[in-house]
Amino acid sequence: MQDLAAYSQTAIRQGSKSFAKAAMLFDPETRDSVTMLYAWCRYCDDVIDGQTLGHGQQELGIEEKRARLRMLQDETDRICDGQPSAIPAFAALAQVVQRHGIERRYLFELLEGFGLDAEEARFRTLDDTLHYCYHVAGVVGVMMARIMGARDREVILRAADLGIAFQLTNIARDVIEDMQVGRCYLPEQWLERSGIRREDMHLPEHHAALHALACELVELAEQYYASARIGMAQLPWRCAWAIASALLIYRDIGLRVRAAQPAAWHGRMQVPGKSKLAHVCRGWFVATAAVARRRRPPTVSRAGLWTKADA
Template sequence: MSPDEYCQQKAVQSGSSFYYSFLFLPVERRRAITALYAFCREVDDTVDEATDPGVARIKLAWWRQEIGAMFAGNPSHPVTKALQPHLTIYSLDSKHLLAIVDGMEMDLDQTRYLDFPGLRRYCWHVASVVGILSASIFGATRPETLQYAEKLGLAFQLTNIIRDVGEDARKGRIYLPVNELQQFGVTAADLLNARHSEKFEQLMRFQYDRAQTAYDEAFAMLPTEDRRAQRPGLIMAAIYRALLKEIEQDGFHVLERKISLTPIRKLWLAWKTYVRG
């Protein structure tokens, strides 16, 4: 199996919405973004699948070394072998890739966030940086495009947090800021025990409004001349906003189940967004 085939398999097996945004890209850009996505999945799995935090830290340290080896032209992992040819072409830098690894390590160090500024820092590492790298691969000619991508990454991660509240709580992680839980009278035990209430719905409505604002602010930053190139990100946004709306229409019942869109609906949203340009 070639490095590119390995990354493709990783992307398909994940079942992620991101895969649908890759389908309409030219071949070389699709290879680059698939390799980047596979890199993110590999690093994320290092933390999610580890039962021993010490082992996870050792593996993350290995990934930091592997990023250095990749930029030195000597990668050893299939993912870094696939990503290495695209580094110079799309101006991908090591500091952003290392920032992603740092974000995954934050999940080992911290399971609660006191306020939104703290959560936003986490979101920058695990999502906004990915947005910046992705926008570079799609084709960014203006600095405002990278600002758009950074904000869009935040919107995606806020959507993930809303969707995964119950699942994350059962894993011992609560990303909703502590001061906001207190503001709405919701406890960590409520989340862990899936106690849906009017207070919880009010809390989630607050999170929903913040995520929608992040999408609106991101779109306002995207320069017209880069809009066509950035269609993969816009496809992702269409899928994620549809998911967010689905969660809201379901009454924010995210503690006891994980709400998702069907593959055919994702494909339809992807096609519709692509055609609209």
Template sequence: MPMRDESLASSDLASCIAMMQGGSKTFFAASRLLPPRIRYQAIALYAFCRVADDCVDHAGAHDEPLEHLNARLDAIYAGAPLDHVEDHALSMVVAQVGLPRHLLQALIEGFAWDAEGRRYERLEDVLDYSARVAGSVGAMMCWIMGPRDAPTLERACELGLAMQLTNIARDVGEDARMGRLYLPRQWMRASGLDPDVWLQQPSFNGALSSVIARLLGEAERLYEKAKPGIAKLPPDCRAAIYSASLIYSEIGHQLKREGLNSVDHRTVVSASRKLKLLLAAWTQAAWIRMSERDPEPEQAIEDMVRECVSGHSATSAASSQAVYFPSRSAAQRVAWVLDLLERREHQKRDRAISAVAG
């Protein structure tokens, strides 16, 4: 099927936006700070990634969904996407920026690891998984924003790793109830826990607390390592990425304040706290300094970045043009996001008051 005319892309993007609003609230808030030329591409990417995750997750450990997703990628990269709105939207992104296909395939491989119930013995194994499901997304976001050099792509991947480790620490109980365990099993045994026994009846205790704290420590190390890479992004993209970094890092800080118990409840950063972090990102992003010397990349992302750089001779994409979002200055974008979050916080309080009154 030939690719539809770009003038029809707004309907595809509207569907992708609706999908994102029902998914990652942090990504949704941070994406509002991105300039229009980047924002719609990021949303299209998010929509396809979410659909791919659902496709593999619901099918279980079978090859059919992987074959289907690879067929969809074949069509997208041939410029003839199948009749799915997220495929059409992603096909536009591929045509415009030459997004490396191996990054999407790495992501799908990570989803397949979820479906097959892979076990993660060491931290290195957890990082290998995180490189696929989150490092690849960091690299794709970096690619969309413009930088194609290895050090910047490495820092973007490492920010993805940090965010994924935060996700794992936050979702220990939720994952366990689905029969999944992403904490390094070696760490659990070193703390006196039998991973398989614990997984049969998940409960929070001091031993598990130490494992979660250790994982959050690794996440913080990676947030700090990735931070100088933000300075290499286009100036009008830095606040959005830094805000996402601050908000995700805050999940870990909040989890610590709550006693590290991510088995019995899921840690959430309040809208008011997100407001403060968005403002902090807006005021501080321009002052982030580049590293005087680029550090060695995490081993888990080396091959992924190397393939990006070696394949950078791909045909240059046509210049992008936002077709759906209204034009706003950077200051207006920040004000819009802050107003949106404030209104949602008021709505949340109103619902809570109504529930008590009822």
């Protein structure tokens, strides 16, 4: 079987250039585990969407998606039972589970999120959207935090907040792209408030209103980013630096969405390489300041933020 670390590094470089840049800052052992977990998450997402490393799109029916989800669930069960896998992404996951004791519930919470996509779920309320954000990204933040040694519940909750912030940013950036493949993660109540029927989202006359709703998601993400900054103070310094850099890079995407003119808001907003480097440098200072106040009471409350009921 191919070298799993090399396989995982390829997956993260091709699947998420922003996170790949931040992942370079981890110590080698943590970096291997983080990239291997990412490779499994990316593989599962691609299987459900019919993509390759987040790119391309096959037309898959709901029954085919359900069959693919069952395959992912069965293979994940095998890993949790300590059985080997011939699929590189699952072999990589097995190493992460063994090293860090990642609980089965978290793996299946992520698969539940992919199941929402497989079932082409609709999101009526903001809570519905946030529930989805947790299951496809917040729980990834939880597992990443576990890899970095976090066990305190408050830190775990704030790690979930970072994942939720990342996904809110993704949704805000990709409203038009998602709409083109029949998906909408904006709360339908928001659409109704703006006088937009879901089936009419594609009409040019609604473009400005959709951009305004995307900007609302960006503003909401700011609350989750602020919470996540508090949690990173409890991480080892190099981990805090990597997470701070990822936060700043991803947050920049949302700020670019907000700053864009509605007419120019199309395609994926990207952070230029020089800006990413600047965020990595700034992340050093953010992480250093965060770790320095490690023993101080949190300055940002989580009051009002979405929290999984049984977290």
